[in-house]
Amino acid sequence: MNLKVIEKQIRRLVSHLPIPGFTVGVAVGHGALSNFVANLNWANADPTKYLYVGAHGISRGMEEAHRIWQTIPESLRATGPDAVAKHLAGLDWSHVVPFSAGGSNDASNGIFESAGLNRGRGARAMTRNEIRAAQQVLQGKAFSAALSTTASRMFAGAVVAAATGCVLAILEQGLEWQRGRIDREEMFRRIARETGRSAGSGAAVSGLMVAVALAFPPLIPLAAHLMLPLAVMGFCATGHKVVRIGVAWYEVLREPCVRQAPSTFQSVLALPPPTRDHESIADQMARLKGIPAGYRFDATEWNRKEELRSPRPEKML
Numbered sequence: 001m002n003l004k005v006i007e008k009q010i011r012r013l014v015s016h017l018p019i020p021g022f023t024v025g026v027a028v029g030h031g032a033l034s035n036f037v038a039n040l041n042w043a044n045a046d047p048t049k050y051l052y053v054g055a056h057g058i059s060r061g062m063e064e065a066h067r068i069w070q071t072i073p074e075s076l077r078a079t080g081p082d083a084v085a086k087h088l089a090g091l092d093w094s095h096v097v098p099f100s101a102g103g104s105n106d107a108s109n110g111i112f113e114s115a116g117l118n119r120g121r122g123a124r125a126m127t128r129n130e131i132r133a134a135q136q137v138l139q140g141k142a143f144s145a146a147l148s149t150t151a152s153r154m155f156a157g158a159v160v161a162a163a164t165g166c167v168l169a170i171l172e173q174g175l176e177w178q179r180g181r182i183d184r185e186e187m188f189r190r191i192a193r194e195t196g197r198s199a200g201s202g203a204a205v206s207g208l209m210v211a212v213a214l215a216f217p218p219l220i221p222l223a224a225h226l227m228l229p230l231a232v233m234g235f236c237a238t239g240h241k242v243v244r245i246g247v248a249w250y251e252v253l254r255e256p257c258v259r260q261a262p263s264t265f266q267s268v269l270a271l272p273p274p275t276r277d278h279e280s281i282a283d284q285m286a287r288l289k290g291i292p293a294g295y296r297f298d299a300t301e302w303n304r305k306e307e308l309r310s311p312r313p314e315k316m317l
Helices: 003-016 019-039 062-071 074-078 081-087 115-121 128-178 184-215 217-260 263-269 281-288 299-309
Strands: 091-095 110-114
Touching: 019 074, 019 128, 019 184, 019 217, 062 110, 074 081, 074 128, 074 184, 074 217, 081 128, 091 115, 110 115, 110 128, 115 128, 128 184, 128 217, 184 217
Parallel strands: none
Antiparallel strands: 091 110
């Protein structure tokens, strides 16, 4: 198989892809990954929430506060501080060895646990089963946050992709109807089908990117950088499609304008393509009429010729 056949197959595959939906999905997914990267940066977190949590009013220092922040599952922290506060509501920072029994406020001596279980335990140390149960609760909270974030990004990708795909489908299929290749009912069916495909692809791409990122949080910074060129390529492909549709609409609308335009504008509408950049309409008209290049229009001379050409009105007696 030679390169031309491969190129042809790739072009055929790309032509059948819902490019607007894919582009929007990648853009929404990349935006989510960028937010995840920012949320996983300790410099963007509020340290006051972890300096005194479960410390009986005693500051444990920034280093230990950072370590306590790191005990929260990474996929939960990536979803943002609001999601963390929501899913940690009702949880206490429980000491493995009680503070009253000499336990420290260090991150190694505690875990987020249900407030009811923590306060009902009293001065007793946590058992291994209780620590394991608290860890499972945290993992469940992280999974719930990941599902909620994925669903919201899928919805955003579907809505934006549907709107973008619908606009492009109206322009593209309206052009086919204007050319007489399809009837009105077929035009509406194609618009609805392409809008649905765009919405589905936008939701699928954005949801897949977010789900994979939250399933493997260490890959989030790398994935965010890799998705940027992919998003740029998608926008370029969408822009190329918009330009192609715009040129086709220009050709369709230009033909009746040339036929119906008065004689004054016939020469302007029939101008040849410019031979150099920034060629004005006056220069094109001059070239069309065979006037030498560099000729400058003299308004005074033109007015004098018009006065000689037009009869003067008789004076009223």
